Amino acid sequence: MDYFGIFMLAWGAYTLGQMHVMKKNGTIPKGVMVSKKATIPNNADVAGFIRNMYWKGMVLGCLGCIMGISDMVKLSYPQPQIVTIIVYCVFFASLAVFGICLKKAQKKFLHM
Numbered sequence: 001m002d003y004f005g006i007f008m009l010a011w012g013a014y015t016l017g018q019m020h021v022m023k024k025n026g027t028i029p030k031g032v033m034v035s036k037k038a039t040i041p042n043n044a045d046v047a048g049f050i051r052n053m054y055w056k057g058m059v060l061g062c063l064g065c066i067m068g069i070s071d072m073v074k075l076s077y078p079q080p081q082i083v084t085i086i087v088y089c090v091f092f093a094s095l096a097v098f099g100i101c102l103k104k105a106q107k108k109f110l111h112m
Helices: 003-025 046-076 081-109
Strands: none
Touching: 003 046, 046 081
């Protein structure tokens, strides 16, 4: 049993759920998009932040789920090592890009 695949699938599903809650409620979840200790200023453009980061978070959550499923499937159905390496590289590159976009959106919309 590969716990990394299970963890990544759960993380991806959690991220997708938090993005859905963010879009539905119009609030930014603490601990996911901003630090738990951060305070969002009154003049922040929360709606603009949500519009900007929603689809990026959804893509990252989907990629996390795909990575987790791919990691679990490789135990039952051996696949070429290059496929696993490509999936890992795509996920971690998208995670880095998401982090950069998140910091820019926090500065632009939340003035943090």
